[in-house]
Structures are given as structure tokens and as C-alpha cells.
Amino acid sequence: IELESIKYPEPIQLNKQLHGITEVWTQFVRDYVDVLEDRKLYNKKPFKSVVIDTGTQFRAMCNDAYLQSLQEEGAATGKTRERLQEIEYGTPNMRIKSLLWGARQYGKFLAVTHYDVDEYKKQLINGKIESATTGRRVLGGYKDTVGMADLVLYCYRKIVDGSVQMWGKVVKSGVDIGLQELEMQDPTVEKIVDFIKMLRGEDG
Numbered sequence: 001i002e003l004e005s006i007k008y009p010e011p012i013q014l015n016k017q018l019h020g021i022t023e024v025w026t027q028f029v030r031d032y033v034d035v036l037e038d039r040k041l042y043n044k045k046p047f048k049s050v051v052i053d054t055g056t057q058f059r060a061m062c063n064d065a066y067l068q069s070l071q072e073e074g075a076a077t078g079k080t081r082e083r084l085q086e087i088e089y090g091t092p093n094m095r096i097k098s099l100l101w102g103a104r105q106y107g108k109f110l111a112v113t114h115y116d117v118d119e120y121k122k123q124l125i126n127g128k129i130e131s132a133t134t135g136r137r138v139l140g141g142y143k144d145t146v147g148m149a150d151l152v153l154y155c156y157r158k159i160v161d162g163s164v165q166m167w168g169k170v171v172k173s174g175v176d177i178g179l180q181e182l183e184m185q186d187p188t189v190e191k192i193v194d195f196i197k198m199l200r201g202e203d204g
Helices: 021-036 055-075 086-105 189-200
Strands: 049-052 109-112 115-125 128-140 151-160 163-173 183-185
Touching: 021 049, 021 055, 021 086, 055 086, 086 109, 183 189
Parallel strands: 049 109
Antiparallel strands: 115 128, 151 163, 163 183
């Protein structure tokens, strides 16, 4: 497989006034759109696929880039802030949704990896409503990613005969119902594509 990997390292943040993140985010968006619109080529050929690794960091960078812009606006009036308010997440969420949908609109295959994180929900604790863990692990990233995806694969480690193996389980499949709940060792995009072709009776 031929590929080109581009890294977008964020500047080290030593205080709560963010810097440099908006610039990195803007460069990522430019490169991403150039790939979708075939302005950026690989060996003079358009890219067929894009991988964002990870979607968890992707969302965090989008949020922080927006927060940095608000901090810079507030600095002009002497206002300081350390985090986004709940109502303000609408703007970065809209940006992420637009970028994810863009791959489908331009006919590109998009794969996005994520960490899993603790699920938090508001609960009544000692007579007060507080945010607390539910004991469940959920996708760490944009909350509507699973709903937008054609296929969701949960990867995990399993001990078999004393050795640790990587496995994957399809927990959502809008591609082919035959993939639902499928488990495979060492899951790769190629294996999934080949399995879909086999289910559909397609060649190679």
C-alpha cells in the first residue's frame, strides 16, 4: 500500500492562554480539503482514502482552536477564559461534521480511529446534580461519529494460548448486514473490504 503520512504536532502549552493551535488546525483543514478536491496528489494521482488518527485528538484540536480564537478576541477587551461553555461546542461540532461529510461528498474513503473513554452523565449525588461516570466506555470524540459512519469496528486485545492477539468486532454495519457482529483477528481495512466483496460475490 502506498501512503503519505502528515503529522500536525500541537505546540506545547505552558499556561491556560492557548497559542499556535488555531494555526495547526487551519493547516490541517487546508490539506484535508486539498486532498478531497484533488488539488493535492500522490505520484500525480488523486488520493482514494484518508485516515485521521486519531479522531479523539482531531476533536480536541478543533475545540481548542475555537477556544484560542475566543481567548484572543477576549484579550482585546480584557476578558479571560479557560474553557468553552456548553452552548459554545456547537461551532466546533459543526466544523467536524462538515469535514467528515466532505469525504463522502467527494467520493473518498475515510477511516477515523478513536480512543475509548469513560462515559459521564449528570446524576443525583448526595442531593446534588453532578457529572459522574456511568461505568461504561464510549467513543472519545465527536458524539455523532458512530451515527454518521457506515461501519464501526471495535478493536481489543485477547489472550489466546498465552499470547496477546489483536481482534476486532463489527458493532455497526450499514455496508452489509453480513458483517454485523463479525469478529476477526488482526483487523485491517483490506480484510474488511475483501469480506464485503465475498459476501456480495464480487471478484478481487
